[in-house]
Amino acid sequence: MKQRYEALTRDLDWEPSYVAKSDVFPHTEFEGIKIHDWSKWEDPFRLTVDAYTKYQAEKDKRLYAVLDGFAQSQGHLTLTEASYLNAMKLFLQGVTPLEYQAHRNFAYLARHLNGPGPRFAALCQSIDEMRHTQTEIHTLSNYNKYYGGFHNYLEQHDRVWYLSVPKSFFDDALTAGPFEFLIAIGFSFEYLLTNLLFVPFMSGASFNGDLPTMTFGFSAQSDESRHMTLGLEAIKFLLEQDEANVPIVQAWIDKWFWRGYRVTALVAQMLDYMLPRKVMSWKEAFELYFEEQMLGGLFQDLAFYGITPPKHVDDAIAEKEILSHQVYWTLYQFSHAAAFTTTFPDADAQTWLAENYPGTFDKLYKPLWDKEARNLENGGRHFVRGLPQLCQVCQIPMLFTEPDDPTTLCQRESVHNGEKFQTCSNGCQWIFEREPEKYVQAWLPVHQIYQGNCGGPTVPDVLAWYGIQEGDGGEYKGSVDDTNWKSWHNAADHSHIGSEA
Amino acid sequence: MTVRSIGAYDFPSRSRQELYGDDQLVHLWFQENPWFCASACFRAPKAMTWGDFWNALVVPFAEEDPDFDPEARRVFTLHGAQFEPRDDQTLEEIGVEHKDVIGMRVLV
Amino acid sequence: MRITAPGRLVITRESVEERLGREWETHEFQLAIVSYFGHIKEWDDDEIVIAWDH
Structure with missing residues (x-):
């Protein structure tokens, strides 16, 4: 294995003779990272193209067999409830396009890193990410025939307010240099946060009858072990090459932990509120x-x-018992402008929340839902009639609270070139002030709407520009998905399933 | 610390005031009221009076809260200091600048 | 199924082949693994070693 790997990857490299090395690899110096010996890069997988394609083809074969079986047996009817698919709508709109962006940037690394070892590992990961994009689209397209919210995810990823959170996170990484990208995505995202981000989605799928998603998830996660290894090798390699790299890498870890952690806020509410059958x-x-x-x-x-x-990290730990509640309360009141639905957590759900969050749910969040219950009784439904203030860095509505006070919103303000910029937390403010020139360019959905760049001034104008249709968002109860689900399950004659009548 | 880049790196803010003409963005923070998950963001003319700002923008937004009482006594803050707005004062006269956050708290 | 081991976890080709009753390449492990945590230190024809360096 070792000899084959040496022969088929590293030995294919050559020294340029009539072009300067710095002209061949022009992007690996400006970040200040010093590399003395690229051959010290270790790749424990020792993959070669033939072994790689053989096992990837096998993984795909297994997945597509499951997809076919599920589609042919009307497997979507065996989900716990149609509302479960809100988690998958969020995944397709928010995460799948990131896989494609990862594919692009790892292809860039496969061209631009000086050493053949890391170039080959980046190439494999680039192809993996394309495979993930495709398998996720193929898996979830099956639901698009029957349920709302799946039909325009690519355009929505570029336009919709809550999707600017994952999009801007990844754009931030794509516009960094190759080494920062390796730490941002290869290490912080693929190693530090990957299990926290992906395992809950896949376990949620498994607990809620979504066999195809569980299978694509496991198929993708099996590549993830290689990606995690690449991320970890990258950081160790940089740290071992030169002591001057240590403070640069530390600052990137500080930045990218917080950037990635803020994106996982969407996972937090998904686990605690969106899944009909809870996992953890x-x-x-x-x-x-x-x-x-x-x-x-x-x-x-x-x-x-x-x-x-x-x-x-201490700010993140301090909010683990409040995060999901604050985020879901926000999505609940803004889902009229989203391509997923939300609903009032029923008595069982609230009991589960109180049991799992004994210190916070009853005291801080139940009173809000009690007030909403009265509001619902009086014919109301809490949907905000306007736009929220957004964080200049993570682009999430400024819903987070002070680290030591869960009842006071956290407001941080910085001034750059005479202009005020607000951030949601100490972490985001620190990131802004480190590179203000970068974040002043943020495409903040609220500001863009007010500048007239999003289809028009009214909510229907903006929703039309988002490509959001009747049945995609709003309240789940009484929605198109809810109505269809009930009629498909109550009818003796199932021959109309999937038809519009 | 600034951005490390392969070339000159100097781009204008995508939210700068001039993009809004004679208007500006104004944030309103509903303090001690978790019904609204985050502060609101409005686009308002600098020359808009407080009375118009209140009646045309704030009230239609805030009355979505079933407990909202437009007559309640309130404390307003700007730039860390309290202020008492008069209905005929413009936002500019009050000192509200682009992307400022106005704090608002109901007196119990 | 979740397997944990303090410090060091080794999967050998021989022991897997013994249990499966057929030939097994260590690369096949990629088809079975769903998620992992730790550091893959060594992956060759005969064994996979997951262990921290320090």
Whole structure:
């Protein structure tokens, strides 16, 4: 294996003779990272093209067999409830386009890194990411025949307010240099946060009868072990090459932990509120996949190089019992402008929330839902009649609270070139002030709507520009999905399933 | 610390005031009221009076809260200091600048 | 199924082949793994070693 790998990857490299090396690889110096010996890059997988394609083809074969079986047997009817698919709408709109962007940038690394080892690993990952994009689209397109919210995810990713959160996160990484991208996506996203981001989605699928998503998830996650290894090798390689790299890498870890962590806010509410059958609470997932595995394991190992846990990690830990509640309360009141639906958590759901969040749910959030219950009784339904203030960095509505006070919204303000910029947290403010020139360019959906760049001044204008149709968003109860689901399950004659009548 | 880049890196803000003509963005923070998950963002003319700002923008937004009482006594803050707006004052006269956050709290 | 081991976890080709009753390439492990945590230190024809360096 070792000899084959040497012969088929590293030995295919050559030294340029009539062009300067810095002209061949012009992007690996400006970030200040010093590399003395590219051959020190270790790739424990020792993959070669033939072995790679053989196993990837096998993974695809297994997945597509499941997809066919599920489609042919009307498997969508065996889901726990149509509302479960809100989690998948969010995934297709928010995450799948990121896989494609990852494909693009790893292709860039496969061209631009000086060493053949990391170039080949980046090439494999680039192809993996394309495979993930395709398998996710193929898996979820099956639901598009029967349910709302799946039909315009690509355009929505570029336009819709809540999708600017994952989009701007990845754009931030794409517009960084190759080494920062490696730490941003290869390490922080693919290693530090990957289990926290993906395992809850896949376990949620498994618990709610979504066999195809579970299978694409596991298929993708099997590539993830290689991606995690690439991320970890990248960081160790940079740290071992030169001591001057350590503070640069530490600052990137500080930045990208917080950027990625803010994106996982969408996962937090998904776990605690969107799944009809719960898997585990966000708090539990955070403690296992982040606190135990990363702080208790990874950072103990990295301490050898002088690397410390991310700068604002304590703020993240401090909000693990409030995060999902605040985020869902926000999505609940803005889902009239979203391509997914939300609904009032019923008595069972609230009991589960109180049991899993004994310190916070009854005290801080139940009173809000009680007030909403009275509002609903009086014929109301809480939908905001306007636009929220957004964080200049993470682009999430400024819904987060002070680290030591869950009843006071956190407002941070910085001034750059005489203009005020607000951020939602110490982490986002620190990121803004480190590179203000970058973040002043943020395409903030609220500001763009007010500048007249999003289809027009009214809500229907903007929704039309988003490509959101009747039945995509709003309240779940009484929605098109809810009505169809009930009629498909109550009728003795199922021959009309999937038809509009 | 600035951006490290392969060339000159100097781009205008995508939210700068001039993009809004004679208007500006104004944030209103409903303090001690978690019904509204985040502060509201309005686009308002600098020359808009407080009375118009209140009646045309704030009230239609805020009355979605079933407990909203437009007559309640309130404390307003701007740039860290309290202020008492008069209905005939313009936002500019009050000192509200582009993307400012106005704090608003109901007195119990 | 979740497997944990303190410090070091080794999967050998021989022991997998013994249990499966057929030949097994270590690369096939990629088809079975759903998620992992740790550091893949070594992956060759005969064994996969997951262990921290420090």
